[in-house]
Amino acid sequence: MAWGGFAIALLLVYLVQVALAALLRLPALDLFLVLALLCGLLCPTYDARLAAWVTGLAQDVGSADALGVHAFALGLTGLLLTHLREYGNVGVWWIAGLMALAAAWPGQVIYLLHLHYLSGPGLVSFWQLLLAATLTSALGAAIATLINALPWAAHHRRRRQRAFRI
Numbered sequence: 001m002a003w004g005g006f007a008i009a010l011l012l013v014y015l016v017q018v019a020l021a022a023l024l025r026l027p028a029l030d031l032f033l034v035l036a037l038l039c040g041l042l043c044p045t046y047d048a049r050l051a052a053w054v055t056g057l058a059q060d061v062g063s064a065d066a067l068g069v070h071a072f073a074l075g076l077t078g079l080l081l082t083h084l085r086e087y088g089n090v091g092v093w094w095i096a097g098l099m100a101l102a103a104a105w106p107g108q109v110i111y112l113l114h115l116h117y118l119s120g121p122g123l124v125s126f127w128q129l130l131l132a133a134t135l136t137s138a139l140g141a142a143i144a145t146l147i148n149a150l151p152w153a154a155h156h157r158r159r160r161q162r163a164f165r166i
Helices: 003-024 031-042 045-061 069-084 093-118 126-163
Strands: none
Touching: 003 031, 003 045, 031 045, 031 069, 031 093, 031 126, 045 069, 069 093, 093 126
């Protein structure tokens, strides 16, 4: 894995997440989760796991939460995704999306449970917490799947256009 490129991507994600969080006030958009899922889909197994954990650690450094919560949640996501991708074809976009969703959801639930119970109980119910975790996981998985499928779609279109030329 090109760790220099990963460091640049992590810096860009950090800057965009901070700017978008302040501008849009959209709590379901977690670009750190998207980066962890992309690393889980595209990188070799051990590099993907380490990159997901480092992404969570970078998110922890910039947040007011306890240090290590995001690192644990995104590390778990990377671990689950690298295990799941052994059982399916990640090249098929909808399979990659389902795997990303299945891997992202437990980490998001753990993070939101931590926020709800350990950082001070909020005013949301348990079902609202699960809905928020599902929304964040689904949005992150959709964005990661779209980014993962873009090079394939461009290549597939070019190949099709060449095939019909006479």
